[in-house]
Amino acid sequence: MYKRINLFIAVLFVLPAFQVIGQDWVVPAENSAIENPQEYTLKNVKLGKDLYMVNCKSCHGDPGKNNPLPLVPVPPDVVSDQMQSNSVGDLYYKMSIGKGAMPQFETTISEDNRWRIVNFIMNYNSNRKQLLEDKPPVKAQLLASINEDDGTVNVFAEYEDKGGDYSKLVDVPVIFSLKKTFGNLELGECITNENGRSDFIIPGSLIGNEEGFVTIVVSLGEDYEAKDVILENAKICMSKEVPKLIRQGVIWSTNDNLPMWLLLSYIGMVGGAWLAIGYVVFQIIKIRKYSKE
Amino acid sequence: MEKKTRRDFMKTLGVSIGATGVLTSSLLSSCNRVEAVSGDKIKVLTAGGQLVEVDISQLKPAEFPSLSENQERGRKGIPGKSWVMVIDLSKCRNARECMKACQDHHQLRPEQHHINVLQMQDAEHTAPYYMPKPCQHCDDPPCTKVCPVNATFKRDDGIVLIDNERCIGCRFCIAACPYSARVFNWFEPRDAEKYEGVTYNIEANVPQKKGTISKCLFSADLLREDKLPSCVSACPNGVYWFGDRNEDAVTNGTTKETVRFSELIKDNAAYTLMEELGTKPRVFYLPPKDRAFPFEGDAPDHHDA
16 A cells, blocks of 8 residues: 555656656747648548557557557657647657657658658547547457368358347458467458458468478457457478587587597597507517517 | 294384384474465565565475476477577667666676677768677587587577586687677676575576676577567567577567568568678678667666656
């Protein structure tokens, strides 16, 4: 409890400090006044969303979910007042130039695309009509089976409609990925047809485990709430080659890596030398013996 | 007086031995029992190096991994894997979170680095950039060949490790390494008292020992649990990619995105350090082109904030 109060006090003091840092970033007046050359349309907002997901989400988090990366200062959420109090010119300037932990995106994202991201942020501005609405994910079901002969995955998707019945999901992307050690490698997607079905051909050039088995993960986009289908141990890929890294042939330091021929020839050479020395010594003794006689 | 046969003698001997056995075992087991009084707390150091507090009644005697088992397992490596790291220099802004996470994980003093972020400028008129530099885990390592006691070695999954139970502190390997990747424990290691009595884990090189070598080992203890190395997952800027070259996939520590290793290397014209020496490094660098952050020299220390 005591600790919690401490934390609370700390947060009380630190929060205004963050806001000060945020407000400290002054944008030159001529940059601040620039209007967005990209039109505020659904298409541009959607494109902006895709760019946001790739470039910004890892720090700023999902819009409205308040899940940014804990940096100092904390990257503001897209929906927050701190973000929305900026003019379009401010937003464009800040994402282009960067400051501290905020990257300078003028080197990596084109001008048009930066304005599209501004459009996406403006989608959550209270003064504008929201073009792209966040709908709660629809409950859905996904069925998938794999044909190992031709490497095709057959998919059937259906969703729960308002009446609680399941009906087929038409014209929706289904994403296929390959399970790897630390994450899933995206292979591609296919769109379901009018029967809610779709086929996806797994490229044969993929690398599985030592026996050639792979695990394929089939999932629906984030608009749908459905369990991913995990197809385990499918034998459709090349098997992974495991080259030997430890080279044999060192005589020092590592006895385990010592090849037998090297050991035998070494012992043979040393033994031979000792035998030769022994032979000479024996002969000298013999000569002594004969000389005494 | 009746005469004792040999058979009688054996009988009494057997009975008395049995009785002693039962008595000793019951005595021993009573000694082993931990008094279960709840409410009392005890401080315990986890294998990851964290000090935690647990209720004394929750304590059970644990199976301790034996040192020799640890060493044997540590020499074999993780079957079928071939670990590689890709460092994207265009993303690094000298945040130094990787160095901090590494020093926490491997019990390193502030001046000791398994990974170090360097400020680089290749020539007079070229652009300066930040370069994180861990051990390159060479496929043809010069350091392992000079060790006179077989303390440092290459594993089949690509990692070069050090066994500080064998190390005699001759520092030949420091002299042999062209990347200056190794550090020596000149002083008592950090938090030495905290780690007292902990079984040596060769895959994390913890506890460190004064007078021995320490080096980057791609957090081999975490890899065994299918977790990314501590520097990779600590980076806030997406600099590091890590994965298994045999399955041709690397995963970004920040975004958790997985891509094909061969494509990443090809598309970005990756290079390795000092490839002319023929050491065949396992750490690949993507050139510092289209940088996300400008070069600012000595960046402020973010950990003070």
